[in-house]
Amino acid sequence: MSQLTLDPLLLAIVTPLALALLIALGLPKRWSVRLAYVAFAVPLLMALHTWWYFAAAPPVDGYVFLTRYSTGLDGVGIGLKLGLNGLSMPLFVLAGIVGFAAGLFAIQSQAERLKIYLMLLLIMQGGLMGVFASVDVFFLYFFHELALIPTFIMVGVWGGRDRSYAAMKMTIYLTAGAMISLVGLIALYVKSGANSFDLIALRSHLAAHPLGATVQNNIFGLLTFGFGILVSLWPLHTWAPLGYGAAPSSAAMLHAGVLKKFGLYGLIQVALPLLPAGLAHWAHPLAWLAVIGNILVVGFITIAQRDLKQMIGYSSVMHMGYGFLGLAAGSVLGVGGVVLFLVAHGLSVALLFLLATSVHHRTHTFALDEMGGLAVKAPVLAAFFVTATFASIGLPGFANFWGELTIFVALWSFSPLITALAVGGVILSAIYGLRSAARVFFGPATERFAEIAGKHAIVDLRWGEKIPALVLLAALLLVGFWPKSLTESINAALTPAAQTVAKQQTAGNANPR
């Protein structure tokens, strides 16, 4: 086996950003597009490389590929420390795969001002790779914001209906979430006394000097609601469907597929090991909020949607509820299930957004009532869409199945009632998923659709759409049939943290507050 001499993590972050800079400095369009293939492929290759060598690489402090670069702020304990542990590796791989698919889809999308569009997408991609490769909490936050800013511009400039309003609303909500979590992170930094944003240093310092229960509860609360807004925790979710409804497809794929996972990832990677008492304190309110709000209320709202893209947006809000439930369960099984679920959901929702745009190219509408019978004209698209819907519902054979299953199993020991309600949510997602697929592809064509079909010749999925879709589908199936490729490393990373939480919870149950 051979190791790259270059740091694969840094390469994955820098390549897209470097090309974005080149485009900003006036690279001609032809070269921008050609190099964009490379710049989207490099993170994917690096992600696959790290996945392949992850088990074999010798871990240092629980991390592999650990490197540190100074940004001149060592005195305040900030430095660009890159590395992957079992929790970040799956999401790093997810970012590489979805970024590649979204990039390919964008390159062939014939968007107006394609150069600028690609530039923004590249910044987003670089930021995303950075988020999951950062071991320094400051850079975790920093890269997240870096990836977030292009989203606003892309929604505002290339977006669909209500783009201006959607961009503004998204910006304000997400900034609110980011500010709350920033205050939480600053609190963690100052209160810990470690004088460092480095997760490894924070972890070892807090293991020796744990924070008091009240402090942990307060900081955990700040992080939960700050990160919660970013993951569209009910009732602070309203930006998500609106934003995804308006966002151009590649931005929606990257945001819904990867960037939104940041909030839950942050809770698992930062809050869970550092503030175990905080989780024990917040687990029940959080679980109820997620199951009633995200899963049931939003689930019913999703059923009522008449716009395909908004429906997918709402469904992603609903699915994030499962993530919060797994986190609340707190065990290795539950939290590990969340990581697996995040990967699976990221792949499937990106695939759905991609296919929804392909549907729109053929029907010129997102309104479910105006479609029907597309499967006759575009059978391959129909096959892909139905498969993606199955994956999103969580049928066995897809990655989502393992994620949801492990979450439910872990949740049972946490609260059987919540588990029952959450499992009921799966029925809701089956209803809206299958109904929308049926509306779009099967049944008789509506008058409106017949009119469109008369005007434009409807072609089936082109290769420019097929390849990114296939990449995503292959990853979904790979994890679906071989979940062990991810779960072993997840378990290894979680075991010490979850044991602490379990201890805290038993202690909490023994002495009722």
Add this chain to the structure above:
Amino acid sequence: MTLEAVKLAAADNLWSAILPELILGCLALFLLVLELLLPKKHHGVIPDVASAGVLGTLVWVLANFSPAVLGSTTFSGLLHHSVAGQVMRVFFLLCALLVFLLARVSLAKQAMPRIEFYHILLVVTAAAMLLAQSHHFVMLFVALETLTIGLYILVSYYRTSSASLEAGLKYLVMGALSSGFLLFGIVMLYGVAGNPALMAHTAAAMNYGELARFLAANPHNFIASLGIVFVLAGVAFKIGAFPFQIWIPDVYQGAPTPVTAFLGVASKAAGFAVLLGLCGANGAFVAYNWLVTPVLTAMAAATIIFGNIAALTQHNVKRLIGLSGVSHAGFLLLGVVATAAAPMATGAVYFYLFAYLLASFAVFGVMAHVAGADDADQELDHYAGLAKENPFLAAVLAVGLGSLAGIPPLAGFMGKLFVFIAAFQAGARWLLVIAAAGVVVSIYYYFGWIKTAFFETWVPSADAAPARPARTPVGVVAGVALGALALASIALGFYPGPLGQWLTMR
């Protein structure tokens, strides 16, 4: 006073220590001489001379960043030479250089004599530099008045514009009032410190060092407290902090854009330099932190809330940037409050000021290009379609506003982060919560501006609505400078390195 005493005092007058200020003063006079001597068609070279002179001074200050006098006082204790003073010298020289750049763009649209503008601005800059190094209330007051009187003229420089004249008058009235407050406070402090009945009374109470000793010996004197509050009120006017911010929108709107930029950046920074000298870690008022901290805390909270809420409804970009500047004064005050308990706070304030300078001048540079002949009439709507028509200006505007809003990866975010960390270390939790909420509110108007420039298109209306002023094409020098400002904001965000290290670690 005998001759000997005068000689003794004069021996302390180390003129070389204030060489940069002297150069600026001489340069200002030289510009007037040039105007007399040069034939009219060559007058265009005078702004170049001014810019070159300032640039030379800046290079000189940077090259001799640690002169021998550093850490000592000169001119019988009037001036204290510190690293912070050097930092502020660099800051004000940068401001002057950038204001000259804006003036080339803005003044070209007016039929006005030009040379006096550069002359006055040089004098004002020298005054601000002295102000930042003053260690004595007489020095403080003289420098502050030189600064303010110069600005009275500059604010009403467009004398054919009623808005500019109105702004000048408002600034004069409010400025005189605040000078009155400041002077009243100084007199109270001087009077009470000279009271022989009190401990550690001193005849030289104007000197910060002597005053600090007196205040430390009498930590709860009522008249001294009153004096401190009055001095703080006078300074609050300069920085535009609540409740002395009411002049800001009108004056910012009426003043010529380059002057607005100077008011918004240099004048505000001068106020903070004074505030750090008085209330900072080794300031004169350090024994009265029990009073200063709550006063500044309340002021910071009210300033952040007022600035952000008032900016929400503005349609004129000059008023908008003025009110957003009020909220920045609040964030900076948060840093000043934190100096009492957090060692990194002083550096955080300086870092914030530099980030604010880079971002503000980027925005003002774009404003100067977008504005028409009527300088006060700069509406938000005029920015519609800027991204399509002039992507460079739109990009600079986006970086500048993003940095002001405190969005990573821009320098403004690092500034806010440092201030927030310092505030948390100092235990100013509630203030931090207000500040964080203020950032969220500010997103609405900053992004509203970006939204107009990027997402909206200009629809020329057929009816009575006045046409949008023509945009000035970007010249080479202005283009390079604006690009450099934007890149510096980005670079400082990604790699705060030397500046951050050096400013926050001290």
